[in-house]
Amino acid sequence: xxxxxxxxxxxxxxxxxxxxxxxxxxxxxxxxxxxxxxxxxxxxxxxxxxxxxxxxxxxxxxxxxxxxxxxxxxxxxxxxxxxxxxxxxxxxxxxxxxxxxxxxxxxxxxxxxxxxxxxxxxxxxxxxxxxxxxxxxxxxxxxxxxxxxxxxxxxxxxxxxxxxxxxxxxxxxxxxxxxxxxxxxxxxxxxxxxxxxxxxxxxxxxxxxxxxxxxxxxxxxxxxxxxxxxxxxxxxxxxxxxxxxxxxxxxxxxxxxxxxxxxxxxxxxxxxxxxxxxxxxxxxxxxxxxxxxxxxxxxxxxxxxxxxxxxxxxxxxxxxxxxxxxxxxxxxxxxxxxxxxxxxxxxxxxxxxxxxxxxxxxxxxxxxxxxxxxxxxxxxxxxxxxxxxxxxxxxxxxxxxxxxxxxxxxxxxxxxxxxxxxxxxx
Amino acid sequence: xxxxxxxxxxxxxxxxxxxxxxxxxxxxxxxxxxxxxxxxxxxxxxxxxxxxxxxxxxxxxxxxxxxxxxxxxxxxxxxxxxxxxxxxxxxxxxxxxxxxxxxxxxxxxxxxxxxxxxxxxxxxxxxxxxxxxxxxxxxxxxxxxxxxxxxxxxxxxxxxxxxxxxxxxxxxxxxxxxxxxxxxxxxxxxxxxxxxxxxxxxxxxxxxxxxxxxxxxxxxxxxxxxxxxxxxxxxxxxxxxxxxxxxxxxxxxxxxxxxxxxxxxxxxxxxxxxxxxxxxxxxxxxxxxxxxxxxxxxxxxxxxxxxxxxxxxxxxxxxxxxxxxxxxxxxxxxxxxxxxxxxxxxxxxxxxxxxxxxxxxxxxxxxxxxxxxxxxxxxxxxxxxxxxxxxxxxxxxxxxxxxxxxxxxxxxxxxxxxxxxxxxxxxx
Numbered sequence: 001x002x003x004x005x006x007x008x009x010x011x012x013x014x015x016x017x018x019x020x021x022x023x024x025x026x027x028x029x030x031x032x033x034x035x036x037x038x039x040x041x042x043x044x045x046x047x048x049x050x051x052x053x054x055x056x057x058x059x060x061x062x063x064x065x066x067x068x069x070x071x072x073x074x075x076x077x078x079x080x081x082x083x084x085x086x087x088x089x090x091x092x093x094x095x096x097x098x099x100x101x102x103x104x105x106x107x108x109x110x111x112x113x114x115x116x117x118x119x120x121x122x123x124x125x126x127x128x129x130x131x132x133x134x135x136x137x138x139x140x141x142x143x144x145x146x147x148x149x150x151x152x153x154x155x156x157x158x159x160x161x162x163x164x165x166x167x168x169x170x171x172x173x174x175x176x177x178x179x180x181x182x183x184x185x186x187x188x189x190x191x192x193x194x195x196x197x198x199x200x201x202x203x204x205x206x207x208x209x210x211x212x213x214x215x216x217x218x219x220x221x222x223x224x225x226x227x228x229x230x231x232x233x234x235x236x237x238x239x240x241x242x243x244x245x246x247x248x249x250x251x252x253x254x255x256x257x258x259x260x261x262x263x264x265x266x267x268x269x270x271x272x273x274x275x276x277x278x279x280x281x282x283x284x285x286x287x288x289x290x291x292x293x294x295x296x297x298x299x300x301x302x303x304x305x306x307x308x309x310x311x312x313x314x315x316x317x318x319x320x321x322x323x324x325x326x327x328x329x330x331x332x333x334x335x336x337x338x339x340x341x342x343x344x345x346x347x348x349x350x351x352x353x354x355x356x357x358x359x360x361x362x363x364x365x366x367x368x369x370x371x372x373x374x375x376x377x378x379x380x381x382x383x384x385x386x387x388x389x390x391x392x393x394x395x396x397x398x399x400x401x402x403x404x405x406x407x408x409x410x411x412x413x414x415x416x417x418x419x420x421x422x423x424x425x426x
Numbered sequence: 427x428x429x430x431x432x433x434x435x436x437x438x439x440x441x442x443x444x445x446x447x448x449x450x451x452x453x454x455x456x457x458x459x460x461x462x463x464x465x466x467x468x469x470x471x472x473x474x475x476x477x478x479x480x481x482x483x484x485x486x487x488x489x490x491x492x493x494x495x496x497x498x499x500x501x502x503x504x505x506x507x508x509x510x511x512x513x514x515x516x517x518x519x520x521x522x523x524x525x526x527x528x529x530x531x532x533x534x535x536x537x538x539x540x541x542x543x544x545x546x547x548x549x550x551x552x553x554x555x556x557x558x559x560x561x562x563x564x565x566x567x568x569x570x571x572x573x574x575x576x577x578x579x580x581x582x583x584x585x586x587x588x589x590x591x592x593x594x595x596x597x598x599x600x601x602x603x604x605x606x607x608x609x610x611x612x613x614x615x616x617x618x619x620x621x622x623x624x625x626x627x628x629x630x631x632x633x634x635x636x637x638x639x640x641x642x643x644x645x646x647x648x649x650x651x652x653x654x655x656x657x658x659x660x661x662x663x664x665x666x667x668x669x670x671x672x673x674x675x676x677x678x679x680x681x682x683x684x685x686x687x688x689x690x691x692x693x694x695x696x697x698x699x700x701x702x703x704x705x706x707x708x709x710x711x712x713x714x715x716x717x718x719x720x721x722x723x724x725x726x727x728x729x730x731x732x733x734x735x736x737x738x739x740x741x742x743x744x745x746x747x748x749x750x751x752x753x754x755x756x757x758x759x760x761x762x763x764x765x766x767x768x769x770x771x772x773x774x775x776x777x778x779x780x781x782x783x784x785x786x787x788x789x790x791x792x793x794x795x796x797x798x799x800x801x802x803x804x805x806x807x808x809x810x811x812x813x814x815x816x817x818x819x820x821x822x823x824x825x826x827x828x829x830x831x832x833x834x835x836x837x838x839x840x841x842x843x844x845x846x847x848x849x850x851x852x853x854x
Contacts, residue, residue: 037490038490040490044480049478050473054469064468064472170854
């Protein structure tokens with residue numbers, strides 16, 4: 001039933017996201033040349049830790065949650081990747097996300113391997129005190145395998161800078177000294193970095209701009225549609241807008257709005273502070289949910305959930321460049337349709353790498369306890385994204401493959417080069 | 427399913443031999459005794475930490491093979507976790523966590539200051555050369571180096587591993603740490619921090635537990651007979667221990683077959699024969715019998731010391747022995763357990779019967795802290811006393827609660843774990 005060897009610790013009938021990742025590795029293997037000797041390394045997470053996280057709830061009872069930390073690879077440096085709290089988190093998902101972190105970190109040439117963690121919990125059902133206790137106990141359980149020189153967590157779905165502050169504090173208390181660099185995405189007051197909030201959106205913009213320059217498309221005056229107005233979506237919108245592009249459509253959970261002359265995202269954000277429903281925004285018209293995919297644009301930025309561009313809408317999307325702000329927004333089948341239609345897709349592992357890049361800057365700053373200005377951070381981010389884009393674009397042209405495949409080729413080559421150089425211990 | 431022996435009975439295959447399921451079953455059966463401390467039972471359902479690691483190792487032909495390794499730390503409520511490492515083809519996480527949980531219970535029954543753990547690699551070590559096993563072992567150890575340690579989690583030998591492998595683990599851990607740490611594993615060679623008497627400990631422990639139970643059941647050991655399934659490290663020293671106390675060992679078996687002698691075997695001579703020829707076959711005066719009939723001989727004492735599920739629903743009713751000591755972990759299936767109980771047999775559960783190994787492992791760990799080593803006499807007399815104390819405690823629970831020895835041992839263990847869990851409280 002499976003093409004792939006099924007690890008005994010996964011559901012034998014449903015490999016889930018891990019299977020998608022394995023297929024991606026298979027697709028890239030023919031391009032790896034002699035390094036394919038080591039490809040099995042990519043198919044096996046280095047270390048998987050499953051921990052019990054018991055906490056006393058506010059009512060006095062004890063609840064047990066299942067926590068994970070997967071270190072997929074450490075060939076290029078310590079593990080790096082977020083921690084998510086969600087009731088549907090599974091080991092397969094965390095494994096796949098950790099592997100994609102390996103790919104992403106290598107794609108933009110950060111000195112990291114890949115990791116990911118999470119707790120199977122619906123955080124909305126916990127009080128703030130319970131969340132803190134759960135976070136501290138989880139951190140304490142994974143204490144041995146994390147650290148600034150081992151594995152550095154960061155915020156992800158349903159975790160934030162406060163969660164990171166708790167993790168940093170718990171780890172530091174366990175170690176008997178302050179170790180700010182054990183997590184990134186911390187509050188500025190505790191060794192966090194400036195520019196992290198907008199980092200992913202800024203990276204999305206740079207990736208889009210670079211793609212445009214390759215096909216002679218002007219960003220100034222171009223039309224942009226953005227799905228999702230959370231952290232990534234609104235930062236992308238603001239930065240595209242400030243550069244002179246027109247944000248013509250925005251979709252979020254509350255609805256979809258359109259304005260052919262452009263929506264000012266700063267104004268929309270101000271408005272949403274009072275009224276979180278975008279459809280109530282007076283300077284745009286509300287359109288049907290599916291209409292979003294028919295809006296004519298030069299840039300389409302899915303920055304919300306996975307599996308949004310599918311066989312159903314891929315055939316009539318009218319855009320030149322898709323920049324994947326979210327993780328996995330395009331299904332493999334839709335990917336093929338977009339390629340046939342000549343639409344460039346800047347894949348998630350490259351497009352949304354701005355977040356982990358500024359995490360990297362935060363970690364670097366924490367080592368020296370010497371902090372950079374926001375301007376310095378943005379410049380460095382720009383440089384890393386531009387270089388990464390160039391390398392991947394050239395491989396895509398050279399080998400006549402999509403940017404997604406090219407990103408995997410570049411990333412897997414870097415990981416396996418390191419693997420081969422380091423050799424096998426002992 | 428853990429059917430890895432070809433001679434396993436087809437009937438037993440319908441029974442669930444998943445060791446984790448067996449443990450959860452035991453917890454569920456025990457729920458009625460623990461209304462006040464069901465929180466502890468809930469803890470026991472959730473292994474503290476389960477680690478899976480990728481173990482790439484260079485083969486002699488230059489290629490790289492990837493193995494999957496595990497280490498489950500089930501509980502550390504009473505102290506660092508303790509448990510063996512097995513190399514077995516088909517090893518999976520359910521088997522490892524089932525065994526880890528059983529170690530938590532066993533250590534608590536014996537009142538050792540340990541929680542339970544277990545680990546291993548999904549590999550048939552017979553398919554690897556010695557250098558390949560060494561490289562695989564060293565890489566596996568290296569992956570776990572942050573999780574194990576004399577004050578955290580202490581591995582030991584188990585199926586498919588031995589004292590040489592423990593020496594490699596100790597060396598790799600020590601090299602990683604930059605100083606010699608003998609106490610990180612037990613079951614080491616005596617030449618490098620191992621304990622005298624460790625090799626024979628599991629077998630001798632079985633014999634000691636039988637002595638205690640026989641006394642309570644009014645069985646005169648000097649007139650008693652016994653059949654021992656298995657003549658490996660466990661079975662042979664169980665046989666020797668019983669023989670030295672005057673028990674007639676009328677049947678033994680090993681992988682080559684089973685033999686019978688009505689007047690009993692001269693066990694030291696049989697050991698000598700096994701050492702010389704690698705098999706018990708061909709021993710003077712032995713009559714060959716088939717494997718399965720060894721279990722159903724009219725003897726007083728039966729020791730299944732080969733594998734889990736050896737006594738199952740289809741053969742349990744035919745067993746005639748009054749005392750059955752579970753030499754192998756989970757040698758008796760849940761269904762067989764019920765049948766034997768109905769027939770009035772006394773079962774010494776694995777938690778108690780084969781705890782000699784971990785108890786002498788405990789002595790080894792203690793000796794490693796001190797770098798001061800005990801004599802064989804000290805080890806043996808401590809072990810016998812230790813097992814008698816555990817039996818006393820289990821019997822007092824048995825009488826108080828009117829349950830069998832297995833249930834009594836489990837209740838005793840959970841009560842002890844409960845006490846330490848409550849005293850320590852919940853962090854943070």
